[in-house]
Amino acid sequence: MSQKKVNRKLILAGGMAAVMVMSLSACNSTSDTSDSSTALSETAGTETVETSSQAESEASTGNEDSYNVVIEWISIGNTPSEENLQLVEEAINEITVPEINCTVTLYPVEISSLKNDTALAISTGEKLDLVVSVGTGVGDLVTQGLIENLDPYLADYGRDLSSCLGDALAGGYYDNSLYGVPNAYIQSEKYGFLARTDLLDKYGIVIDSEKLYTMDELGEIFKTVKEGEGEGFYCVAGLTSTSDLFTEYLGTVDKLGATTASGGLLLADSWDNTTIANIYSSDQYKAFANSTYNWAQAGYIPSDAASNTDDGSVQLQAGNYFGRFFYTTEGAASGMGEQIGYELTNIEMSPPYKTTDRYQNILWSVPVTSEDPQKAFEFLNLLYADNDIDTLLMYGLEGVTYNVVEENSNGDKVVDFVEGVTADTAPYFCYAGVYGDRLSWPVWVPNSISFNESLREFNNSVTNISPALGYCFELTDQVSSKYSAAFSVVQQYTPIISAGSVDPETSLAEFEKALEDAGIQDVIAENQKQLDEWLAEK
Amino acid sequence: MNSAGRPKQKKKIRWRQVIPIYILALPGVVYMLCNNYLPMFGIIIAFKKLNFSKGIIASEWNGLQNFQFLFQSSTAFTIIRNTVLYNLVFIILGNILAILCAILLNEVVHRISARIYQSFILLPFLMSWVVIGYLGFAFLSADNGMINNSILEPLGKASVNWYNEPKYWPFILTMVQMWKTTGYMMIIYYSSILGISKDLYEAAVVDGASKLQQITSVTLPLLKPTIIVLVVLSMGRIFTSDFGLFYQVPKNTGTLYSVTQTIDVYVYNALMKRSDFGMSSAASVFQSLVGFVTVLVTNAIVRRKSRENAIF
Numbered sequence: 066m067s068q069k070k071v072n073r074k075l076i077l078a079g080g081m082a083a084v085m086v087m088s089l090s091a092c093n094s095t096s097d098t099s100d101s102s103t104a105l106s107e108t109a110g111t112e113t114v115e116t117s118s119q120a121e122s123e124a125s126t127g128n129e130d131s132y133n134v135v136i137e138w139i140s141i142g143n144t145p146s147e148e149n150l151q152l153v154e155e156a157i158n159e160i161t162v163p164e165i166n167c168t169v170t171l172y173p174v175e176i177s178s179l180k181n182d183t184a185l186a187i188s189t190g191e192k193l194d195l196v197v198s199v200g201t202g203v204g205d206l207v208t209q210g211l212i213e214n215l216d217p218y219l220a221d222y223g224r225d226l227s228s229c230l231g232d233a234l235a236g237g238y239y240d241n242s243l244y245g246v247p248n249a250y251i252q253s254e255k256y257g258f259l260a261r262t263d264l265l266d267k268y269g270i271v272i273d274s275e276k277l278y279t280m281d282e283l284g285e286i287f288k289t290v291k292e293g294e295g296e297g298f299y300c301v302a303g304l305t306s307t308s309d310l311f312t313e314y315l316g317t318v319d320k321l322g323a324t325t326a327s328g329g330l331l332l333a334d335s336w337d338n339t340t341i342a343n344i345y346s347s348d349q350y351k352a353f354a355n356s357t358y359n360w361a362q363a364g365y366i367p368s369d370a371a372s373n374t375d376d377g378s379v380q381l382q383a384g385n386y387f388g389r390f391f392y393t394t395e396g397a398a399s400g401m402g403e404q405i406g407y408e409l410t411n412i413e414m415s416p417p418y419k420t421t422d423r424y425q426n427i428l429w430s431v432p433v434t435s436e437d438p439q440k441a442f443e444f445l446n447l448l449y450a451d452n453d454i455d456t457l458l459m460y461g462l463e464g465v466t467y468n469v470v471e472e473n474s475n476g477d478k479v480v481d482f483v484e485g486v487t488a489d490t491a492p493y494f495c496y497a498g499v500y501g502d503r504l505s506w507p508v509w510v511p512n513s514i515s516f517n518e519s520l521r522e523f524n525n526s527v528t529n530i531s532p533a534l535g536y537c538f539e540l541t542d543q544v545s546s547k548y549s550a551a552f553s554v555v556q557q558y559t560p561i562i563s564a565g566s567v568d569p570e571t572s573l574a575e576f577e578k579a580l581e582d583a584g585i586q587d588v589i590a591e592n593q594k595q596l597d598e599w600l601a602e603k
Numbered sequence: 604m605n606s607a608g609r610p611k612q613k614k615k616i617r618w619r620q621v622i623p624i625y626i627l628a629l630p631g632v633v634y635m636l637c638n639n640y641l642p643m644f645g646i647i648i649a650f651k652k653l654n655f656s657k658g659i660i661a662s663e664w665n666g667l668q669n670f671q672f673l674f675q676s677s678t679a680f681t682i683i684r685n686t687v688l689y690n691l692v693f694i695i696l697g698n699i700l701a702i703l704c705a706i707l708l709n710e711v712v713h714r715i716s717a718r719i720y721q722s723f724i725l726l727p728f729l730m731s732w733v734v735i736g737y738l739g740f741a742f743l744s745a746d747n748g749m750i751n752n753s754i755l756e757p758l759g760k761a762s763v764n765w766y767n768e769p770k771y772w773p774f775i776l777t778m779v780q781m782w783k784t785t786g787y788m789m790i791i792y793y794s795s796i797l798g799i800s801k802d803l804y805e806a807a808v809v810d811g812a813s814k815l816q817q818i819t820s821v822t823l824p825l826l827k828p829t830i831i832v833l834v835v836l837s838m839g840r841i842f843t844s845d846f847g848l849f850y851q852v853p854k855n856t857g858t859l860y861s862v863t864q865t866i867d868v869y870v871y872n873a874l875m876k877r878s879d880f881g882m883s884s885a886a887s888v889f890q891s892l893v894g895f896v897t898v899l900v901t902n903a904i905v906r907r908k909s910r911e912n913a914i915f
Contacts, residue, residue: 180878181878184655184878187655188655188658201876201878205877205878205879208654209653209654209655209656209878210654210655210656210657211655211656297746306854306855306856306857307855324876367745367746368745368746368764368766368767369740369744369745369746369764369766371766371767371856371857371858372740372766372853372854372855372856373854374854374855433656542652542665542668545668545672545879545882546668546669546671546672546675546882547672547675549672549675549873549874549877549879549882550672550675550676550873551676552872552873552876553676553678553869553872553873554676554678556857556872556873556875557857557860557864557872558857559857560856560857561856561857561858566764566767566858567767567858578677579676579677579678582676582677583675583676583677584675
């Protein structure tokens with residue numbers, strides 16, 4: 066009898082579980098159908114708008130039919146509350162509904178998990194229309210089949226972004242198709258050494274701002290300063306256990322949309338060099354390695370530099386460093402100087418030039434799951450047009466986050482935080498500069514109103530262009546594992562060579578052998594093959 | 604045993620008693636299936652070229668290609684050697700130290716002081732590797748480090764650039780690992796020692812056994828099952844290394860890679876900039892498979908030596 070009872074209970078439990086599962090799946094299917102029905106009405110909505118040739122009155126009242134574009138919002142530990150996000154969304158909708166009949170929803174993602182969250186959201190089919198990749202390029206997203214090819218939309222719906230981005234659009238290409246759209250900002254950087262002005266003055270060193278300094282000349286300056294300041298004082302801050310000074314700042318290298326683990330073009334040789342080489346076996350790299358080694362021996366670089374995990378600005382703040390290798394583009398020295406509390410002077414070392422990877426840092430893409438990729442792309446295009454959407458997305462509402470302090474006829478503005486508000490406490494503030502045209506955003510006090518204008522001028526002055534601009538190395542299956550192996554070798558050797566902690570006489574040979582063993586030559590050969598094909602097609 | 608009908612009946616009765624117990628266990632079993640067995644489906648990612656738009660199942664198979672990168676570079680030998688040797692040292696030394704501490708702690712008569720010592724030995728285990736990495740740097744930094752400035756300098760010895768000298772690091776890493784984990788393992792041994800009946804010791808004392816003889820003839824033999832379980836279990840992780848220890852403590856310094864790079868650190872460095880799910884799961888599948896085999900082999904050896912002590 067008891068057995069029967071037990072059985073009955075079991076059946077009951079099983080039945081209940083089954084009911085639960087069924088009701089769950091029922092929930093899913095109903096929501097699915099409702100989704101698809103709204104999707105249908107939405108596409109219908111866009112069609113009517115197109116035929117009625119942007120009848121504005123109809124569109125602005127047609128809020129119900131407008132497509133909702135869900136766009137990622139990068140949070141660096143400061144996701145705004147739901148209401149504050151909504152306020153900004155409403156302000157944006159006021160512009161977008163009349164323009165292209167769409168509304169926008171912000172989808173906050175923490176930057177540290179951006180890559181995984183994006184992949185997860187797309188693969189689970191969450192509603193998302195615009196995703197951003199930061200610092201990774203679009204290669205992975207394309208090979209994993211996560212994002213749309215944007216070529217079909219570019220000509221018809223990408224006028225504003227094409228004209229705003231110019232050469233920079235090259236960063237979004239992969240496999241000869243457009244997959245990502247970069248943000249618009251300066252099109253290149255100048256590179257060099259930021260030195261503390263007070264120490265330069267103290268030792269009577271005059272820097273010629275027109276001249277490109279060599280490593281040896283910099284070494285001479287270091288010598289004077291180090292001799293004057295003595296023990297416990299160092300010249301080069303900002304070296305860490307992941308630094309690659311040569312590729313990052315000094316080498317004038319085109320990494321061809323990937324990393325140096327697949328070789329690069331040494332553009333210092335010539336601006337039309339199209340022979341891919343292992344840059345770590347070049348004479349330039351050897352000279353660089355000798356310099357850093359000598360500097361470390363002379364005590365300009367601390368002996369633990371390759372184990373350092375502190376940021377360069379933290380080291381400079383402590384006061385016992387002379388400067389660091391960095392960008393010398395306008396704004397870089399003053400920004401860094403403000404952060405560390407010392408005025409800094411640019412020592413130029415490398416000219417500005419345009420390469421593909423320069424524009425791969427921030428890329429906007431449309432996921433394959435987007436119900437209306439065209440609308441998403443239209444909205445993306447609108448960010449680069451002459452309006453305030455990108456400013457809204459960055460800094461929120463005027464009068465709530467910031468007030469305009471100064472304004473000129475170009476439309477450039479200087480703004481300051483509303484009394485009692487900082488970037489941390491603002492109801493809405495995006496730290497990550499990812500939206501639209503950065504040179505159209507207002508600048509913050511104490512920057513001058515001409516700041517954006519001078520950067521626009523700088524953009525126009527950059528004439529050095531890599532012959533491979535727009536080309537991006539596609540990692541094929543044959544060389545994928547060799548590339549990863551070579552990449553780990555690069556990770557191992559470049560920081561210690563940058564910090565001068567090993568003698569290049571022996572370490573460079575070891576480095577080169579390790580790269581050969583990992584198979585870098587095969588990766589470079591594949592890269593060269595792809596580049597040649599690309600050049601032939603161009 | 605003797606008739607065909609009886610066992611059947613016997614079985615029926617047992618079944619009736621056992622079912623409620625199974626039902627009691629059901630939530631746990633379901634949880635274990637969901638938590639430990641369901642994700643094993645993901646192993647197939649290691650053999651696929653993952654394409655999200657096709658999904659895991661429909662993605663193309665690519666054989667063992669994902670495993671290649673582990674063995675591609677000339678460092679393959681080094682990283683496997685480092686992983687295995689460090690683990691062997693940690694298992695042997697770790698157990699010896701933990702047992703030693705547990706026995707010593709058991710001899711502390713004053714209960715409150717025993718508690719205090721126990722907490723002190725356990726404390727490092729509760730620290731995160733990042734913190735330990737910085738503690739290590741405070742000791743070993745070339746210019747400001749305590750060892751160079753407060754020990755070597757007063758002794759008139761030349762200072763050592765610790766982060767540039769691979770030869771010291773096997774010892775440093777072993778010391779740090781022991782310092783951190785001994786307390787935790789000690790607690791397991793200590794609790795088994797506390798479970799040993801006092802009668803046995805009293806009997807030993809009556810027989811005239813010294814303290815040392817009590818330890819070697821009573822404590823250690825009775826600890827044997829615990830030791831075997833812990834060793835066999837740790838054998839399962841012999842191809843896995845503690846990423847924090849090998850990455851944070853040497854501060855990812857390239858010069859030290861020859862003695863500090865393990866499989867996990869290599870995988871991290873090689874795939875850091877790529878989200879290649881296939882290759883990273885290939886690495887962990889490889890580690891788990893080898894670990895599984897090692898557990899089986901170790902257990903088989905134990906079973907051959909003394910059957911009753913084998914885990915399965």
